[in-house]
Amino acid sequence: MSRLDRWLEDSARGLARGAGRRSFLARVGRFSLGALGASTLPLLPVARADNESHALPEDVDGPEGDPGDCNYWRHCAIDGFLCECCGGSTTACPPGTSSSPVTWVGTCLNPADDTHYMISYNDCCGKGYCGRCNCNRNEGERPDYHWYRANDINWCGGAPSQSYHCSVARVIGRASEQQPER
Amino acid sequence: MSRLDRWLEDSARGLARGAGRRSFLARVGRFSLGALGASTLPLLPVARADNESHALPEDVDGPEGDPGDCNYWRHCAIDGFLCECCGGSTTACPPGTSSSPVTWVGTCLNPADDTHYMISYNDCCGKGYCGRCNCNRNEGERPDYHWYRANDINWCGGAPSQSYHCSVARVIGRASEQQPER
């Protein structure tokens, strides 16, 4: 498969929040508590404002600003086919796919405001490999035992179908410092 | 996938005949009569000697003499992955595969004796695509309605599993003239 294919799609990104999210979260929370073993795992986030998203600074030129490019700033710990190139977007799964409630995160630097953001890389599932814009970057990525930083895992294992299709890169918060590593 | 991969296996070809063939033929014959529509289709061969195979002249140099090469003389109407490159041989299916009793034929010129032979291209089935030595040649090949000369058809449809793995090219007789075509 080809790599780093230049891909000229407009970024289509939705920012509205759904009304059903809290109830969905409740379900997810139950699932996670019962399911993921007690030893390491986190609970629901304790303190989040529920107001509308702040728009992110977006005026990045070059491949770091192109969501269809592997070098796009949010992709610093992604592994897989970019949903941007598969009928989805940076924050949306393609038509007819589902997703897993559990996934991995990364901490990426946005060159537009020189700020590190937490990125959630959700796998979109239920169809075979999209096969386009394959991208593997591993900044802050960790092995499977450090699972919420591990991008090798097929996170569709927790979705309605384990078939892996593509991956998104959503901003889910600001990080006050870079993920430590060497 | 790469093409015309040079492949240096000794040709391992078995020539002995199995005792169970006649009874197998009887089954196949019943199947064909009941199954394949009455309009065009042939019956069992009416007159064949049951003695041992004659050895074929084999001293062909170059790609026409290399069973792992797409240019090998028997491959004149093959379509698929050569079983020679998949753990089988020109006349044998790879380990753990099955085959269909129905298949397509070709008429190929053996440069060693300048004689045309009838070739049976059996598909070996029950595993996914072998993926090696992909070869498509179409001398005398005909569309699907002229089915016993048609190599597009997935002949594994008549096997215990319809999954197509690779194809062999067995000599099943001498042809007194080339398949007419233009």
Next chain:
Amino acid sequence: MLRFIGLIGLLAWLLPATALADSTTDLEPFEALEFVELEPISPHSVWVTDVIFRQSLLFDADSGEALATIGNALGSFPKPPIFSSSRNEFYVPEAQRKWGHRGERTDFVTVYDAKTLNAEAQIVIPTQSGESAGNIGYANLLDGGDTLAIYNQFPAQSVSLIDMGERTFIDSISTGGCAGIYPTGELSFATLCGDGTLREVEVDARGQLIRDESTSAFFDAVNDPVMMNGSRVGDRWVFISFSGVIHDVDFRASPPTVRSWSGVSAPEKSEGWRPGGRQVSAAHQKLERLYVLFHPGESGSHKDPGPEVWVFDLEAGSRIDRFSLPNMDASAIAGLLGLEGGFTGWLLENIVPATGGDTLAITQDDEPLLLVRNSSLPIAAVLDARTGEHLRNLTEIGISGFRLTVPR
């Protein structure tokens, strides 16, 4: 282009507890995970089917964007999705076994909503559907969109009929000695026969044969067979033979009549020019033009890719244009090496031999696009169907495949 629905929220519960506890992370800004729905199918969209990935990707041929994917089960050769504009659904005939490549086989048709692309139903059908590398003519929706017809091969040649309104199997009818399904009406279709005729059958709502007639023999299955790939123009189906004879079959007459003429002149024939490819031809219904992939070659080259598309005026019975195809091999290798454009791109263009195209489709609107691929290259070319101008490429379309399907 895209619309968003069905927001599913935050998965931040999986953040490390420590990260939350020590306040290194501020949970703003926050982008919800969303799910895309398809816009109404545009005239310039095309399904690109890949036999290795076992799926079809829907592309917008204007933007070059991929819009969606429909995957296939583990049968060997995936069939392209079939579009019903009346029901706004896609239908995919599939087959799968209990244990991967082994075990009991189930044949079924999956029904996809064309907006959500969710699978709405699986219709189980008798296990006899046939497969070929390209599945040309192996499954088609009859006129009106109510009845899906699927070609069967084992143990017998027949056609299964499925009621897409009731989502039930109706019955199958025998078509021994013939292959392919070419719809001619709401409950009728034609099929190509080994005796050189084309047979048309019509059934009633219960799948019982009520009409069965054949053309006189108009081709020779051995000496100059017609390709499986037919092109529909209203009440006609147009086929081309190995040597380039164009057979224009008119189903308004009973039995159907055939008008045959050669698309290749004597000098061209002496140069070896002949049609070749997998999905070798496509017609624009309104323009009544037939587009065919041509190459100079020997006998036995009828599936080889060609460097040109020849354009025929079906009314006049003459060729009106020859388009040269772009060098898709060079573009594919440039993409593989990440060397698109610039000097190296130009160098590749001039060094890498072009193998041409073997698969062709056309959009049916007033500004038609011609879509061309080579089954072993990961790109497809988009041409202006009126001028042959190379507009753009669809990239990363897959590994190998023999079909391009325009949904309407």
Next chain:
Amino acid sequence: MLRFIGLIGLLAWLLPATALADSTTDLEPFEALEFVELEPISPHSVWVTDVIFRQSLLFDADSGEALATIGNALGSFPKPPIFSSSRNEFYVPEAQRKWGHRGERTDFVTVYDAKTLNAEAQIVIPTQSGESAGNIGYANLLDGGDTLAIYNQFPAQSVSLIDMGERTFIDSISTGGCAGIYPTGELSFATLCGDGTLREVEVDARGQLIRDESTSAFFDAVNDPVMMNGSRVGDRWVFISFSGVIHDVDFRASPPTVRSWSGVSAPEKSEGWRPGGRQVSAAHQKLERLYVLFHPGESGSHKDPGPEVWVFDLEAGSRIDRFSLPNMDASAIAGLLGLEGGFTGWLLENIVPATGGDTLAITQDDEPLLLVRNSSLPIAAVLDARTGEHLRNLTEIGISGFRLTVPR
């Protein structure tokens, strides 16, 4: 090399009746269709797993020949076959759904006879087996070959145990916070934990925990984690960290002890040298040598391919050699273009940048071979493990894959 059995005879009934009638065909000579059995698995054979074709090809690394294929069901990431030398069987953990990529999921282990390569059984197991791109440490046979252990991820981290004699699921044990399965005995294995320890568990025949102990924390999962790919040397498992620290874990002690030393000198570290890849290391048990893929790179490059294999003497705790890998990219492109050897091959060798290898395996005999691939190239290189000499390539190994598995 090959043996033949199970002759199936003639299919000549499908010859055209006319061909038989007009005597144009003489039905001699005749070659029967035969079926191959595998020779006993040789020390130089290797399974090459492909995630796109969803299967593993068995190669003879001496001849470069492919010997057989084992396909996987439609789960996303195929697991390599696991060899039981005592039972002469291969085991493949698989998962599949009722309707292709959709519908009810069934997890199972397929048992293949290693001579016929026929599927002898499917053992259905609870639907919780995990998958990763490389499945490193996701399934392993415990010592003696009677018990197969499979790593589960959803909904919880655990390990399923399967009795391969009885061909039944035994039970699963919780391994929350840890990942991977590293066999240490007939009914014991180790697993890597997020707190920097390695936990060893032992069960009885019914799968009930009878021993459970952990090393002290010997690595930092955030600052210098160890790679999932462990290499076994007798009673030890050897891991390497992102920065190149080699952790040699000895399971003869209770709890297991760890000897750690850096494989990278200060000057090398300042040049950025670090291990990287998918299946990043392999050990020769008798020689007690560890082979690791190395590259100069930044942090975050721990999965990048490398141009060199570094050879460590585990007893001495020092590096004894550095092998340079051949240019597999050039060979792959030459193969793609059909330009192997000659001037163009030489040109490619010098023009195409080599990306190196990311996946490594070694044979365990006295003339060991080192097998190296780059997960996105269709070839693998075979090196003499003692000298690093490039002996040959395995070609057309697939499209993409992260594993090379030596059956013994």
